[in-house]
Amino acid sequence: HAVDTVVGIDRINFTVPNHYLDLTDLAESRGVDPNKYLIGIGQSKMAVPALDQDIVAMAANAAEPMLSDDDKERIGLLVVATESGVDQSKAASLFVGDLLGLPGHHRSIEIKEACYGATAGLQLACDYVARHPQRTALVIASDIARYGLSTPGEVTQGAGAVAMLVTRDPAILAIEPESVYESRSTGDFWRPNYSAQAFARGKYSEEVYVGMFQELWAGAQELGMARPDELQALLFHIPFSKMGRKGLRTLGDGVIGETDYARLTDRFESSIIYGRQVGNVYTGSVYLALLSLLDNDEGLTEGDRIGLFSYGSGSVAELYFGILQPGYRGRLDAAAHRTMLQARERLSVPEYEAMFSAQLPTDGSELVLDRSDQSDSAPHYLAGIKGHERQYR
Ligand code: HMG
Secondary structure (H helix, E strand, C coil), X not given: CCCCCCXXXXXXXXXXXXXXXXXXXXXXXXXXXXXXXXXXXXXXXXXXXXXXXXXXHHHHHHHHHHCCHHHHHHEEEEEEECCCCCXXXXXXXXXXXXXXXXXXXXXXXXXXXXXXXXXXXXXXXXXXXXHCCCCEEEEEEEEXXXXXXXXXXXXXXXXXXXXXXXXXXXXXXXXXXXXXXXXXXXXXXXXCCCCCCCEECHHHHHHHHHHHHHHHHXXXXXXXXXXXXXXXXXEECCCCXXXXXXXXXXXXXXXXXXXXXXXXXXXXXXXXXXXXXXXXXXXXXXXXXXXXXXXXXXCCCCCCEEEEEEEECCCEEEEEEEEECCCHHHHCCXXXXXXXXXXXXEECHHHHHHHHHCCCCCCCXXXXXCHHHCXXXXXXXXXXXXXXXXXXX
């Protein structure tokens, strides 16, 4: 098997729930200056999932539009990365493969390491395709970020899924085999099994994020991997856009040349357009930033090199690189993505609070979800729970 096989992202798509909360409405209701959310946090809207859009349904909805029957035949590995899993034992990917109608001849797993999970999945997928060049791998990041009403994290919630097809000779982004990464046990953010909401040491989590970025950046410099003049864009995990901006700012003040810093800052703005309207999608956040950059930046061209900083609390971080491939623009559907974001329904704060508080039963009781109250435009959805098993359509 060829170690020098070029592998990477051949297709990428995302889905968001079709309800959102405008953060100026949230600010007013919480008695906060809207600029704290719009500028201080750097977010404008937040996706709010209906109960029928759990991570399995969203994952299937993100992947479905980009797969033909032939594509489904070639998939040899399906990874769903999530920290909002629906079962302690069965992988979410098995439900997703079933909804997508994938033939059985593939490996199917769920991966967890906070927001880093999809990068772990993507690297695994690249290794798999390098060893099995005739097969492809489908990696889906799907999450619901919940912190609780009136908590400091409330404004950084969100939900959505990003699907990526990894192949040899990819049409969008070739991923370089060399990267820098680090794992270190920290208590910056976690969600115990008994809790539907995450806990965070907010300011400390920001410190760990920035610290790990700086270490990996320095490591990449030592290895000659990240010459600033060779990077056309640098993408960040975006729990909220200010966080990525703080990471990028560590390269200001002469750390890298002014021209390079200006170019990376300019590209950063294109990378947060979608995330600002969606919120944190945990595992998918850095990939939503990639899609936002590719859909919205007119200046990028084939052959351009992009850095991606992936961070997952707890904590694992990786800085890796990819090269834009010839004709990549033709493989994107920016119009569909913009239409999806614009077509969403705006919730009032009481409607959002009611949706947030409506949770699936935790005592094993059966449930039938009435689609008319839920997310009626999404093709795949959770229809209910019967005999302790989730029922999907
Ligand atoms: P807070 O209490 O709202 O923080 O919590 P704050 O009061 O310091 O305000 C935030 C910013 O708004 C500050 O700017 C203020 O100055 C500014 P900064 O100092 O940060 O640059 N501000 C204003 N700006 C303009 N006009 C105004 C105004 N007022 C204030 N009027 C915090 C913020 C992020 C800590 C909280 O939302 C939180 O705990 N979020 C959840 C944790 C989180 O997202 N951490 C990020 C790093 S960890 C990570 O990325 C991993 C993660 O995705 C999970 C995973 O891996 O699975 C979270």
